Amino acid sequence: MDQILDPPGSHLTDERRQHAEFALATLVEHGDLDRLVGLARLVGSAQDATSDDTVGRFAAIAGEGLDLLDKVNRSGIARALPAISALVEHGDLDRIVGLARLIGSAQDATGDETVARFAAIAGEGLDLLDKVNRSGLSRALPAISALVEHGDLDRIVGLARLVGSAQDAMSDEMVSRMAAFAGDALCIADRLVRNRVVDRMMALLNDESMMSMLDNIGPAIESAVQKSQTEPAPSGGLSGLWSMMKQPETQKTLQFMLNIGTALRQPSHPRS
Structure with a gap:
């Protein structure tokens, strides 16, 4: 121990020698000396196993790490x-x-085909949006919303389907008949307007006495039907007819019918 701590040519004082002996004893006591020896052996083995190629790789990795660290610092990633x-x-x-x-x-x-389809869809969507903006469809949105809210849009769709079904079911012959019927109806309407028939009918409808008479026709017919069902059947023959003719109601009714016939035989009023 003295030779180790005091090799030839060294100049150690007693105090320094004692301090070194104390430190060495502490290392031995706690087992740190064995760890230092093992670490020295590990480093020596690594140095023996490390070739120039490995050292170059380590140096390159260290350089790349430093370069990466420098880039990180410069980029402000912190x-x-x-x-x-x-x-x-x-x-x-x-x-x-x-x-x-x-x-x-x-x-x-x-793929390229999918990208082309997406581009085409996007282009068509933008074109449609432009047409909607130009057509002023936005002003019709409140009305469409009201139709949807009240269910009128469903009714319109149903009506459109009904019309479409009718169009599909119509043949050329049916269309021709309907066109001819519409033409005849228009001709009749034109004649009624030219002959002032519509004006006369409107004048009659505006007459209170005429309207009262028309109102009484329905109840009178209904009363006659009910009375005919409840009265006994006539006996027939000349005696039964003679008995009916002697009744004042029968004569009054015949008088009323004769008055109507006389009025119908009179010449019509000249057209204005």
Whole structure:
């Protein structure tokens, strides 16, 4: 021990020698000396096993690491670390990674034909939007909303389907008949208007006495029908006819019918 601590040619004082002996004893007592020996052996083995190629690789890795560290410092990524920490803490970073994977998968699955279709659909959509804006359809949206809210749009759709079904069911012959019927109806309407028949009918309808008479016709016919059902059947023969003719009601009715016939035989009033 004295030879180790005091090799030839050394100049150690007693105090320094005692201090060294105490430190060495402490290392031996706690087992640190064995650890130092093992570490020295490990370093020596690594040095023996390390070739020039490995040293070059280590140097290249160290250089790339320093270069990356320099780029990180220059890019100011240190200012983004709080935001990245918040993303990691709340799990948003995992969602972003999942979204990136989804977008990447969609890009991988999307071919040139699909991209062309998307572009065509987008172009047609923009063209349609431009036509809608130009046509002023936005002003009709309140009315359309009201139709939808009250169910009128469904009725219009049903009416359109009914008309479409009718058109599909119509043949050329039916269309020709309907056109001829419409033409005849228009001719009749024109004649009624030219002959002032419509004006006369409107004048009669405006006459209170005529309207009262028309109102009484229906109840009179109904009363006659009910009375005919309840009265006994006539006996027939000349005696029965003579008995009916002697009744004042029968004579009054015949008088009323004769007055109508006389009025119908009179010449009509000249047209104005």
